[in-house]
Amino acid sequence: MPDMIVVGGGVVGMLTAWTLGQAGAEVLLLEKGETGREASWAGGGIVSPLYPWRYSSAVANLAHWSQDFYPRLGERLLADTGLDPEVHVTGLYWLDLDDQAEALAWARTHGRPLSEVAIGAVHEAVPVLGQGFERAVYMSGVANVRNPRLVKSLREALVRLPNVSLQEQVEVTGFLQDGEQVKGVRTAQGDFTADSVVLAAGAWSGELLAKLGLVLPVEPVKGQMILYRCAPDFLSSMVLAKGRYAIPRRDGHILVGSTLEHAGFDKTPSGEALSSLRASAEELLPALAGMEPVNHWAGLRPGSPQGIPFIGEVPGHQGLWLNTGHYRNGLVLAPASCQLLVDLMQKRQPIIEAAPYAPEGRLVATPIV
Template sequence: MPDFLCVGGGVIGALSLRALGQGTLLERGAFCREASWAGGGIVSPLYPWRYSPAVTALALWSQDFYPQLADSLHGQTGIDPEVTRTGLYWLDLPNEERALAWAKAHGREMLQVSATDVRAQVPALGQQFQRALWMPSVANVRNPRLGQALEATLRANPQVELREHCAVQRLEVRDGRVQGVHTHEGFLPAEQVVLCAGAWTAELLKPLGLALPVEPVKGQMLLYKKEPGWLKSMVLAEGRYAIPRRDGHILFGSTLEYEGFDKTPTQLAQDDLKASVASLLPALAEQAPVGHWAGLRPGSPDGIPFIGKVPGVEGLWLNCGHFRNGLVMAPASCQLLADLMLGREPIIDPAPYDPALRLQAL
């Protein structure tokens, strides 16, 4: 019987199992091809000062850890997740004082700069912008390569088993303790089960009479290609952002749509995103995007994830509900989960994420 079984093969599931060191990882589709693949990879909430201390604690720990994680994965697998410190410009914010106070309180460098200064770094910027806040330390991670590196390092671990295209049909619980999971391949026993299935996690808890407030929230992205260095820094205005990759690809996103589990890209969203591209980086809008896709975020109240024991079911754990900041909070979330499961001193206070305080009976 494996000690640990993680349900969900995204970055959260992969990092959870990596932190635990052994066990089985089940993925209903292909490894790291849902929200973990579809996101932009900014290693910061879009507007970090608007979030609760619970989100901030996970985000800051992860930001500081990401370079170490990338170096470790690159060294182990030869696959570089490309954690790249490009910095981020917030353009024409309505309340700069709040953002600056947040940065000062958390020891993060944030500077007020003029639009002239921004254009020296980002010549393609739209002419309507007047000012910006600049945080030079913000990085982005090339999340598809992060997924590839995590898959490679887990497959190299003889104490880990990865199973793709293995959907969990239901949990087996008897006498208040989880026994394992039922899949189309049969029953898999496990002493400890971690649900980290993103937007699909709530569906697994319903048969147990538990209501998990996590729902799919669709986000659509566009991808452009320019020469490397055309865009040197990330830029963000009115919730839309552009992210440069090292090879010249530029991600632009994203939408926020409550459409259930439908992740079909739409022409309406593409047109809306293109209008934002034309405003933010007019020269980029002169060419057609080379990619357009959609993913499903695991939406949750206030964006605070559920990390910890499921009340009333011994051996069942959650690590889910990261909403828009799964990649941002993943390293800290998974380290915290492993600390709790292995009985270690937790890296941060686990109380704000405790499922026992936020789950409800159906």
């Protein structure tokens, strides 16, 4: 019997299993489909909240720890697996912010390298940037991670750990209980028992927790992206304006995103979103006009109140832990979230103050029908 079962094979679930495994636990990870093929695969991979100054300190504290940790994580995964997640440091320009003064004040308070830049200097640094922008701020050191490669390297890292087992195409349908103790999970393939269960199922976490009569305010929020293929030196830095961004990969691929849609669990890409994303792409980078995107897809983020994830043990259900609800910031918050969870599970001093993420007081009990 494993010490822990992790439910959900996205970046958060896999990194949770990897961190637990590194700490010596016997771990079983269960994924209803293929690992890393939901929100983790679909996102852009910016290792920063899009507008970090607009979030609470709860999100900022996780983000800062993860941003500092990501380069080491990339190096470790490459060394362990031979698969490079491509943590690509490009910096990020924000253009024509309505709250630029607030952004700069936030940077001074938190010691982050964000500064105002003359728009002419931006055009010198990013010659393909469109005209018409008037103001800019820049943060050096901001990276993007190539998330499809990150999930591949994480999966390989898990496979190589002798104390971690991974099973795909196993959908968890409920929980095993002994009084207030959660002792495992139910699946179509049978029951699995463990000392503890970690629910890290992203947008699907709320549906699973409802099996216990608990309302977890995590809901799917659809996001659509498009991808262009350009020369490797086409775009030197990430750029963001009017809520839309362009992200350069090392090989010249350019991601442009993203939409925010409340459409339940529908992941169908739409023509309307494609047109809107192409217009944003061409406003940011006019050289893309007339080019056909090479891909267009949608994913489902786990939306949560204020984007603050749920990390900790579920009150009244001993042995059941949450690591979910990261909304738009799953990739950037994952390393800190997983380390914090493991610190709590193993009763160690947590890396940051854990209270803002605790499920206690943030869940609602309802009758099970």
